[in-house]
Amino acid sequence: MNKSELKVLGVLERVGGFASAQEVYQLLQRGNQSIGLTTVYRALQSLLDDKVVDTLRRDDGEAIYRLCGENHHHHLVCKSCGTTIEIQANAIEKWAQQMASDHGFREVGHTAEIFGICKKC
Amino acid sequence: MNKSELKVLGVLERVGGFASAQEVYQLLQRGNQSIGLTTVYRALQSLLDDKVVDTLRRDDGEAIYRLCGENHHHHLVCKSCGTTIEIQANAIEKWAQQMASDHGFREVGHTAEIFGICKKC
DNA sequence: TCAGAAATGAAAATGATTTTCATTTTCACC
DNA sequence: GGTGAAAATGAAAATCATTTTCATTTCTGA
Numbered sequence: 001m002n003k004s005e006l007k008v009l010g011v012l013e014r015v016g017g018f019a020s021a022q023e024v025y026q027l028l029q030r031g032n033q034s035i036g037l038t039t040v041y042r043a044l045q046s047l048l049d050d051k052v053v054d055t056l057r058r059d060d061g062e063a064i065y066r067l068c069g070e071n072h073h074h075h076l077v078c079k080s081c082g083t084t085i086e087i088q089a090n091a092i093e094k095w096a097q098q099m100a101s102d103h104g105f106r107e108v109g110h111t112a113e114i115f116g117i118c119k120k121c
Numbered sequence: 122m123n124k125s126e127l128k129v130l131g132v133l134e135r136v137g138g139f140a141s142a143q144e145v146y147q148l149l150q151r152g153n154q155s156i157g158l159t160t161v162y163r164a165l166q167s168l169l170d171d172k173v174v175d176t177l178r179r180d181d182g183e184a185i186y187r188l189c190g191e192n193h194h195h196h197l198v199c200k201s202c203g204t205t206i207e208i209q210a211n212a213i214e215k216w217a218q219q220m221a222s223d224h225g226f227r228e229v230g231h232t233a234e235i236f237g238i239c240k241k242c
Numbered sequence: 243t244c245a246g247a248a249a250t251g252a253a254a255a256t257g258a259t260t261t262t263c264a265t266t267t268t269c270a271c272c
Numbered sequence: 273g274g275t276g277a278a279a280a281t282g283a284a285a286a287t288c289a290t291t292t293t294c295a296t297t298t299c300t301g302a
Contacts, residue, residue, distance in 0.1 A: 002249070022289070036251035041290065057178040061258080062289065076224055085224055091216050096235045099208050103197055104240035112233040114217045119225035123268095123280070143258075157282035162259065182289080183258065 001050075007033050008043040009067070012053065018064040056111060078118035087114075122171075128154050129164040130188070133174065139185040139205065177205070177234075199239035208235075 010033075011024045019027070025040045035043075044065055047053040053065045074092065076085040089112065096110040131154070132145045140148070146161045156164075165186055168174040175189035180200060195213065197206040210233070217231040 004249080020289085038251055038291085039249080042249085057182060060289095061178055061182040061184065063182065076220055076226065078226070087220055089216060089220075091212060092233070095210060095212050099197055099210070100235055100237050103206055105197065105199070105235070105237035107200075108235060108237035110233065110235040112213070112231065114221055114226070114229060114231040116221050116226035116229035125280080141258090159260085159282055160280080163280085181258095 002043075004035050004039045005043040005047055007035060008040060008047065009052070012065065012067050015066075018056065018066045020058070020062050020064045022062070024065075054109060056109075074112045074114070077113065077115045078121060083118050083120075123164075125156050125160045126164040126167055128156060129161060129168065130173070133186065133188050136187070139177065139187045141179070141183050141185045143183070145186075195233045195235070198234065198236045199242060200236050201238050201242035204239050204241075 007028060008024055011027050012019060015023075015027070021037070021040050021044055024044070025035075025037045028034055028040070044053065044055075048055060048065070052068060054068045055063055055065050058064055073086045074089050076087055077083070092110070092112050096108060100106070100108040128149060129145055132148050133140060136144075136148070142158070142161050142165055145165070146156075146158045149155055149161070165174065165176075169176060169186070173188070174186045176184050176186050177196065177198065179185055194207045195210050197208055198204070213231070213233050217229060221227070221229040
């Protein structure tokens with residue numbers, strides 16, 4: 001675990017959720033922790049290999065990362081105004097585990113998002 | 122639904138599973154159905170809008186598409202080999218409805234996906 | 243201190259996807 | 273059949289995340 005990886009980890013901690021490589025890079029630039037974009041990618045790859053972070057893809061295909069083992073939540077998003085509400089969902093966690101083990105999957109993760117039009121809109 | 126979209130649909134039918142835009146393009150070139158890559162992308166986008174096809178991302182970020190049945194389902198995806206299993210989930214449907222109505226949302230939709238490493242990998 | 247290894251980052255390369263724009267096709271109407 | 277506006281097409285250029293290259297800098301351990 002070298003210096004760059006620690007900086008990237010620091011950002012992911014502060015963010016407390018998902019961030020893309022580009023976002024991590026931007027955030028480091030804003031602070032006085034600037035490291036090169038290439039190094040950000042390398043650090044993320046290395047953290048992935050060490051299973052310290054977790055990765056997903058946004059709808060647009062951009063990869064996003066977060067610290068493993070953070071308790072995660074889901075989102076309820078308004079399609080119109082963008083308001084986002086965090087929701088906990090034990091039901092979902094259990095469902096994902098159950099489905100995965102039914103089919104012999106391991107190292108399981110999941111995503112779930114609800115979207116609609118909120119009261120105000 | 123125009124001619125290009127029909128050709129793309131034809132390929133997806135023959136493939137009987139997921140294919141990327143680039144793959145659809147290649148397959149059309151091999152047959153005597155050649156259409157431009159741009160048109161393939163446009164046709165896929167249009168089919169997506171019409172909810173005739175379904176999309177996912179490969180690990181490398183490439184988008185893959187397939188015909189979707191009319192019944193709504195979720196996916197269990199192997200991060201390693203890409204194997205995809207369709208799963209039904211009444212629990213999720215109910216959860217989404219419940220959460221949304223709790224917060225006064227309407228016109229509700231949702232996404233949910235489970236990913237992990239399958240038995241074979 | 244010194245040499246070799248590892249880390250770094252700027253710039254170029256890659257590859258999927260999107261945009262641009264000039265051309266072609268379709269289609270309703272005369 | 274002929275006409276023209278609207279839609280479809282595709283080649284080429286642009287975009288953008290990510291990876292590779294490679295010359296330079298920093299570590300590390302003897």
